Amino acid sequence: MNLENVLLVSAILFAIGLYGALTRRNAIVLLMSIELMFNAVNIAAVGFSRYTVPAALTGSPVEVTADTVQTALSGHVFALFIIAAAAAEVALGLALVIAIYRQRETADVSELDTMRG
Amino acid sequence: MDGTIDVVFWIMSAAAIIGALLVVTVKDVFRAALALAGSFLAVAGIFFLLQAEFVAVAQILVYVGAISIVVAFAILLTRDMGQGNPTQGNRVLVIGGGIVAALFVVVAGFVAYDTTWSDRDSSLTDVDAIAALTGQYEEVEQPVGDPKLIAFTDADKAKDGVFADTTGWLGELLIRDYVLALQAMGVLLLAAIIGSIALVREQASE
Numbered sequence: 386m387n388l389e390n391v392l393l394v395s396a397i398l399f400a401i402g403l404y405g406a407l408t409r410r411n412a413i414v415l416l417m418s419i420e421l422m423f424n425a426v427n428i429a430a431v432g433f434s435r436y437t438v439p440a441a442l443t444g445s446p447v448e449v450t451a452d453t454v455q456t457a458l459s460g461h462v463f464a465l466f467i468i469a470a471a472a473a474e475v476a477l478g479l480a481l482v483i484a485i486y487r488q489r490e491t492a493d494v495s496e497l498d499t500m501r502g
Numbered sequence: 503m504d505g506t507i508d509v510v511f512w513i514m515s516a517a518a519i520i521g522a523l524l525v526v527t528v529k530d531v532f533r534a535a536l537a538l539a540g541s542f543l544a545v546a547g548i549f550f551l552l553q554a555e556f557v558a559v560a561q562i563l564v565y566v567g568a569i570s571i572v573v574a575f576a577i578l579l580t581r582d583m584g585q586g587n588p589t590q591g592n593r594v595l596v597i598g599g600g601i602v603a604a605l606f607v608v609v610a611g612f613v614a615y616d617t618t619w620s621d622r623d624s625s626l627t628d629v630d631a632i633a634a635l636t637g638q639y640e641e642v643e644q645p646v647g648d649p650k651l652i653a654f655t656d657a658d659k660a661k662d663g664v665f666a667d668t669t670g671w672l673g674e675l676l677i678r679d680y681v682l683a684l685q686a687m688g689v690l691l692l693a694a695i696i697g698s699i700a701l702v703r704e705q706a707s708e
Binding site: 389390394395399400402407409411413418420427436438451454470474475476483486 | 507508511515518519522523525526531534535538541542545548549551552553554556557560561564565568569572573575576577579580592595596598599600602603604606607610611614615619620621622623625626628631635668671672674675676679680683687690691693694695697698699701702
């Protein structure tokens with residue numbers, strides 16, 4: 386287990402989500418595919434946070450303070466904010482799907498072409 | 503010990519990838535939602551292996567506990583189960599999507615394996631730095647106003663570049679460096695909740 390393998394898993398998950406978002410027609414499955422892509426990004430962020438060395442800690446000897454150590458955790462903070470943004474996004478997205486379904490009796494995105502010129 | 507972690511990592515990765523594949527291939531939308539929850543759980547396992555226990559727990563609470571349930575409710579509410587999970591009728595889009603996804607894996611994999619990344623476990627040499635990252639440290643007395651210095655304490659317990667406990671550090675980071683983003687996130691979540699309610703509320707009969 387090293388950074389390369391973590392990034393590879395992240396890339397595979399992102400590609401699967403991308404494929405789903407491009408090829409599925411059910412709006413709810415589209416949202417699920419987008420969640421898969423969010424997850425892939427989180428894996429990459431946490432992986433970088435785990436394996437890279439903060440610039441403040443390279444070289445020897447270094448003056449180690451609480452601030453320099455905390456920069457190593459930025460990836461975790463990114464992942465937490467992405468999780469919160471994904472929660473907001475899925476709540477709004479599903480509300481939109483339900484509102485559209487009430488009006489048009491379908492969750493098939495290829496039939497939602499009112500705006501087509 | 504390292505071998506065990508490798509095995510667990512590949513099992514978790516395989517579970518996450520198989521779950522994701524099921525999400526985009528299976529015909530029944532409800533089964534796709536269950537596969538999605540399984541995939542999220544496996545990703546949480548990967549977070550644990552990456553020593554991000556707080557992020558892993560947040561992942562389980564928010565993704566497995568909340569988002570999966572909301573998705574399941576939306577599927578039940580739209581009663582679109584009979585239609586299933588059809589692929590785009592447009593062949594070009596399906597083949598193009600496959601090609602784009604495969605190309606992305608090839609390019610990203612090439613970049614990941616071709617770049618020389620720094621590896622914390624082998625390249626970090628300073629004992630104080632290792633101690634700080636493993637939690638084996640004590641704060642050095644400093645005059646008021648100077649940054650808090652950290653010194654190495656326990657040689658026996660020190661592991662290589664492993665956070666002993668990220669929760670305390672993360673809490674401090676969130677309410678100090680990222681406090682503005684934290685507040686903005688609270689406002690965003692409130693706006694999302696109000697927006698969802700406004701969207702799905704039954705209109706008063708006219």
